[in-house]
Amino acid sequence: MFSLKDKVALVTGASQGIGRATSLALAEAGAKVAVAARNADKLASLVAEIEAAGGEALAVPMDVADAAQVKAGFQQALAKFGRLDILVNNAAITRDTLALRMKLEDWDAVLRTNLTGAHLCIQQALGAMLKQRSGRIINLSSVVAETGNAGQANYVASKAGLIGLTRAIAVEVASRSITVNAVAPGFIETPMTDPLSQELKDKMKAMIPLGRFGQDREIAAAIVFLASDEAGYITGQVLGVNGGLHAG
Numbered sequence: 001m002f003s004l005k006d007k008v009a010l011v012t013g014a015s016q017g018i019g020r021a022t023s024l025a026l027a028e029a030g031a032k033v034a035v036a037a038r039n040a041d042k043l044a045s046l047v048a049e050i051e052a053a054g055g056e057a058l059a060v061p062m063d064v065a066d067a068a069q070v071k072a073g074f075q076q077a078l079a080k081f082g083r084l085d086i087l088v089n090n091a092a093i094t095r096d097t098l099a100l101r102m103k104l105e106d107w108d109a110v111l112r113t114n115l116t117g118a119h120l121c122i123q124q125a126l127g128a129m130l131k132q133r134s135g136r137i138i139n140l141s142s143v144v145a146e147t148g149n150a151g152q153a154n155y156v157a158s159k160a161g162l163i164g165l166t167r168a169i170a171v172e173v174a175s176r177s178i179t180v181n182a183v184a185p186g187f188i189e190t191p192m193t194d195p196l197s198q199e200l201k202d203k204m205k206a207m208i209p210l211g212r213f214g215q216d217r218e219i220a221a222a223i224v225f226l227a228s229d230e231a232g233y234i235t236g237q238v239l240g241v242n243g244g245l246h247a248g
């Protein structure tokens with residue numbers, strides 16, 4: 001795999017699922033990792049796992065929807081590691097229901113966490129990256145940003161918004177050798193998708209050309225690649241990792 005030796009990463013939504021797998025993969029590639037989420041206990045056990053494997057990590061408990069907590073979290077990571085090379089905006093929630101019935105609070109909560117949260121983290125990360133004149137920002141979008149999905153207007157809008165945010169920031173910071181890309185997973189087996197009914201899972205699996213759901217480590221591998229020096233000429237792009245679900 002690609003080497004991230006001497007790099008420092010911050011991953012949001014690191015307490016479980018794709019964010020956890022990504023933190024482990026970044027650490028395995030040699031990066032020091034600040035792991036951020038709201039659940040401090042889960043972060044502590046992730047830090048212990050990374051350290052037990054010989055890596056370096058820091059738990060940064062924070063809510064990405066809260067600007068003051070985001071600022072404090074980045075300050076904590078920068079105080080510990082002294083620089084920031086890689087930001088993975090992975091934290092997200094769902095509040096699924098049909099648009100007609102969707103409460104404004106459910107719309108706001110999803111947009112605030114998934115899209116505004118990424119914006120707040122990017123603002124904090126750019127302070128360090130612009131000074132360093134280098135950096136990698138990777139935003140977790142979704143295949144549904146391009147296909148749409150009934151019952152997920154808020155989530156789909158947030159994930160499509162992240163693609164726009166990715167392109168806008170990519171152009172804004174390119175002159176400082178900072179790249180900004182999105183990874184758009186298809187259906188990945190994580191705590192986010194576990195609660196879906198077996199009927200829905202069977203229906204979705206039948207639509208995936210590779211005939212199986214993805215694993216969190218397969219998204220992590222794409223993120224490690226985009227974070228690497230070797231991906232330095234890729235910016236403003238959306239990398240689909242979806243088993244061919246959206247092959248067009």
Ligand SMILES: NC(=O)c1ccc[n+]([C@@H]2O[C@H](COP(=O)([O-])OP(=O)(O)OC[C@H]3O[C@@H](n4cnc5c(N)ncnc54)[C@H](OP(=O)(O)O)[C@@H]3O)[C@@H](O)[C@H]2O)c1
Nearest residue numbers: 013015016017018037038039063064091092142188190192
């Ligand atoms: N699984 C899939 O099939 C799939 C498909 C397409 C895209 N994605 C995207 O991939 C990313 C990871 O998904 P996943 O399946 O791993 O989800 P997940 O298992 O539900 O994990 C979401 C993570 O986000 C954190 N989080 C939620 N709200 C937060 C907040 N306000 N502040 C800080 N952290 C917060 C959660 O930790 P705490 O509760 O501890 O805060 C958790 O660690 C998401 O962006 C998701 O939209 C997933």
